[in-house]
Amino acid sequence: MEESRQQSEKRNAPIGVFDSGVGGLTVVREIMRQIPEEPIVYFGDTARVPYGSKSRATIIRYSEQIIRFLKTQQVKAIVIACNTASAYALDEVRRQLDIPIIGVVRPGAKVAAQVTKNGRIGVIGTEGTIHSQLYTKVIREEKPEYQVIGKACPLFVPLVEEQWLKDQVTEEVARRYLKELQDSGIDTLILGCTHYPLLRSTVGKVMGENVTLVNPAYETALELKALLKKENLSFAGEEPEEKYRFFVSDDPTKFQEFADRILPCQVRQTKQIRIDEY
Amino acid sequence: MEESRQQSEKRNAPIGVFDSGVGGLTVVREIMRQIPEEPIVYFGDTARVPYGSKSRATIIRYSEQIIRFLKTQQVKAIVIACNTASAYALDEVRRQLDIPIIGVVRPGAKVAAQVTKNGRIGVIGTEGTIHSQLYTKVIREEKPEYQVIGKACPLFVPLVEEQWLKDQVTEEVARRYLKELQDSGIDTLILGCTHYPLLRSTVGKVMGENVTLVNPAYETALELKALLKKENLSFAGEEPEEKYRFFVSDDPTKFQEFADRILPCQVRQTKQIRIDEY
Numbered sequence: 001m002e003e004s005r006q007q008s009e010k011r012n013a014p015i016g017v018f019d020s021g022v023g024g025l026t027v028v029r030e031i032m033r034q035i036p037e038e039p040i041v042y043f044g045d046t047a048r049v050p051y052g053s054k055s056r057a058t059i060i061r062y063s064e065q066i067i068r069f070l071k072t073q074q075v076k077a078i079v080i081a082c083n084t085a086s087a088y089a090l091d092e093v094r095r096q097l098d099i100p101i102i103g104v105v106r107p108g109a110k111v112a113a114q115v116t117k118n119g120r121i122g123v124i125g126t127e128g129t130i131h132s133q134l135y136t137k138v139i140r141e142e143k144p145e146y147q148v149i150g151k152a153c154p155l156f157v158p159l160v161e162e163q164w165l166k167d168q169v170t171e172e173v174a175r176r177y178l179k180e181l182q183d184s185g186i187d188t189l190i191l192g193c194t195h196y197p198l199l200r201s202t203v204g205k206v207m208g209e210n211v212t213l214v215n216p217a218y219e220t221a222l223e224l225k226a227l228l229k230k231e232n233l234s235f236a237g238e239e240p241e242e243k244y245r246f247f248v249s250d251d252p253t254k255f256q257e258f259a260d261r262i263l264p265c266q267v268r269q270t271k272q273i274r275i276d277e278y
Numbered sequence: 279m280e281e282s283r284q285q286s287e288k289r290n291a292p293i294g295v296f297d298s299g300v301g302g303l304t305v306v307r308e309i310m311r312q313i314p315e316e317p318i319v320y321f322g323d324t325a326r327v328p329y330g331s332k333s334r335a336t337i338i339r340y341s342e343q344i345i346r347f348l349k350t351q352q353v354k355a356i357v358i359a360c361n362t363a364s365a366y367a368l369d370e371v372r373r374q375l376d377i378p379i380i381g382v383v384r385p386g387a388k389v390a391a392q393v394t395k396n397g398r399i400g401v402i403g404t405e406g407t408i409h410s411q412l413y414t415k416v417i418r419e420e421k422p423e424y425q426v427i428g429k430a431c432p433l434f435v436p437l438v439e440e441q442w443l444k445d446q447v448t449e450e451v452a453r454r455y456l457k458e459l460q461d462s463g464i465d466t467l468i469l470g471c472t473h474y475p476l477l478r479s480t481v482g483k484v485m486g487e488n489v490t491l492v493n494p495a496y497e498t499a500l501e502l503k504a505l506l507k508k509e510n511l512s513f514a515g516e517e518p519e520e521k522y523r524f525f526v527s528d529d530p531t532k533f534q535e536f537a538d539r540i541l542p543c544q545v546r547q548t549k550q551i552r553i554d555e556y
Contacts, residue, residue: 047336048326053439055529058325158436161331169454172447251333276554 012237014039014245015224016075018066021049022258023157023194024081027104029263030221031079035228037235039243041073045275047249050157051084052126052193059128063089067097068278069247076233079224080104083125083192083216087132100227105129107223108190108216109138115212116188119146122181122211124203125192127152135192149184153177153193160195166202174199174206182207190214246270290515292317292523293502294353296344299327300536301435301472302359305382307541308499309357313506315513317521319351323553325527328435329362330404330471337406341367345375346556347525354511357502358382361403361470361494365410378505383407385501386468386494387416393490394466397424400459400489402481403470405430413470427462431455431471438473444480452477452484460485468492524548 017028021044028042043066045051051059063085070078078101080086086103094101112121112135123135129152136148155173164170181189189211191197197215204213228234244265248255252270259267295306299322306320321344323329329337341363348356356379358364364381372379390399390413401413407430414426433451442448459467467489469475475493482491506512522543526533530548537545 047332053532054325058528154440155433155436158433162432169447169450172450176447250336254331 007232008236010076011233012039012235012240013074013076014041015228016041016043016067016070016073016078017081018043018063018070018078018085019045019082019194020051020085021046022255022262025259025262026194026197027079027081027217027220030217031224032264034221035225035235037239038228039235039240041070041075041245042247043069043275044246044248044255046251046255047275050126051082052128052157053154054084054128056088056128056132059085059088060092062275063093064096065275065278067093069273069275072278073245075099077101077224077228077231079220081194081217081220083194084128087129087134100231100233102220102223102227104194104216104220105134105192106138107219108192108214109135110142111216111219112188112190112214113139113142113146115214116146118185118187119143120184120186120188121146121148122184122186122189123148123150123192124153124156124177124181124189124196125150126157127154129192135190147184149181149186151177151181153196156199157193157195160198165198170199170202171206174202178203178206186211188212188214190216192216242268244268247273249273249275285510286514288354289511290317290513290518291352291354292319294319294321294345294348294351294356295359296321296341296348296356296363297323297360297472298329298363299324300533300540303537303540304472304475305357305359305495305498308495309502310542312499313503313513315517316506317513317518319348319353319523320525321347321553322524322526322533324529324533325553328404329360330406330435331432332362332406334366334406334410337363337366338370340553341371342374343553343556345371345379347551347553350556351523353377355379355502355506355509357498359472359495359498361472362406365407365412378509378511380498380501380505382472382494382498383412383470384416385497386470386492387413388420389494389497390466390468390492391417391420391424393492394424396463396465397421398462398464398466399424399426400462400464400467401426401428401470402431402434402455402459402467402474403428404435405432407470413468425462427459427464429455429459434477435471435473438476443476448477448480449484452480456481456484464489466490466492468494470494520546525551527551527553
């Protein structure tokens with residue numbers, strides 16, 4: 001009887017999701033669509049954003065601090081909703097954890113390997129994500145004969161943050177970044193950074209309709225759903241009063257504006273915490 | 279006698295210079311040119327870069343940590359070689375300090391007020407620098423009738439970091455950002471971010487030869503020189519073995535490459551420290 005109350009408390013605990021800033025909200029959006037009953041605690045590291053150009057050791061240290069914070073929120077599972085942190089830190093932090101944790105890279109890589117017809121897959125992302133070559137490794141584990149071509153696109157995140165989404169400048173930048181991927185004849189392109197789904201139409205226009213764009217956020221939400229089910233952790237309670245809670249490391253104002261644009265629900269309150277004290 | 283040895287130790291101590299990352303090296307370059315005998319300790323906050331889009335409170339906290347670190351290096355004076363940190367944190371940290379400290383905003387603002395003929399001055403910088411309106415305040419203190427028009431240019435820093443310095447995309451971005459400054463008839467434009475001097479030729483091309491570009495780095499080095507003289511702190515010893523020392527908060531590799539491109543001397547060694555422990 002006691003056992004079962006404990007299990008139900010665990011089931012009904014929130015999922016922890018974190019990212020370097022606002023980009024991970026595109027993953028939260030997919031989770032909200034796929035498993036709308038699940039409570040979520042989100043952390044965006046807005047005081048130290050971006051992660052994409054920083055070193056592996058620093059990203060691991062930041063991820064460890066964030067996970068210590070999320071544990072204080074009694075999360076039942078963690079999603080690293082940032083490609084760079086998934087690429088650099090997931091294997092490292094998983095070893096130290098007693099709850100399930102997933103990143104966005106593996107789900108995205110797996111579906112790309114299923115979708116491609118010619119075995120040539122492109123990946124675009126931050127310097128860190130491309131440098132880690134994790135997408136390549138995961139795809140090659142399943143299909144050693146596949147070709148994976150990575151390309152870092154450092155200007156895409158600032159262009160999204162400037163909101164130049166369908167813009168002549170952004171299109172010209174995309175043409176330049178994507179040229180070598182076009183020339184290499186890929187038929188599948190992974191949007192390997194959580195900001196990039198917001199550039200989907202520009203990237204799609206440049207790559208043409210014969211290239212399938214893969215958004216790992218969608219696949220990650222599906223994998224999370226399956227994982228919770230498998231681990232007997234799917235939510236089964238009554239809707240909690242504060243279903244979604246948001247935390248950031250810098251002033252919440254800008255974050256909240258962005259969140260209200262991206263998410264299907266209104267963000268009621270975002271709290272600021274000092275993440276370097278965790 | 280004892281007094282005089284203490285004074286000479288103080289004189290021959292290094293100058294502390296800090297920035298959010300590599301941009302402040304353009305200020306270091308000017309200091310090396312103007313007062314080549316002075317030893318320098320530089321800190322670049324590469325693990326938390328950029329500062330331009332973060333809040334005032336966060337920038338003050340980061341600046342305080344960095345100043346605590348620089349004090350452990352026995353610096354005799356500090357230069358905030360970052361416009362955003364100068365704009366947000368200088369007045370705040372000066373109160374807590376027993377050594378002289380200067381920023382880059384006041385020297386840049388003062389010379390712009392001298393240079394303009396029509397009393398219309400433009401300022402370009404990060405969101406934080408423009409939002410603080412410090413350039414406007416300093417210019418208006420001297421010349422209340424002057425018009426100061428600020429414009430944030432968030433894409434300029436990533437474009438410099440991508441090294442698209444003389445580039446069609448960069449020129450198009452500059453045309454868009456600078457349009458309202460052109461329309462307002464300014465004759466003087468302050469390059470209010472330490473990365474922007476690297477875009478001088480593109481900005482100059484867009485603005486035309488009738489607009490004078492002001493680089494606060496140069497003026498800051500001159501003000502530092504005058505300050506050291508006035509405070510009896512000019513270096514008067516023998517050239518120390520390690521004249522220039524560089525510290526960063528993230529992996530030093532990329533920093534060192536950038537430094538070697540910008541500085542007139544080779545950077546022998548850059549050390550990584552954990553700035554959030556100060």
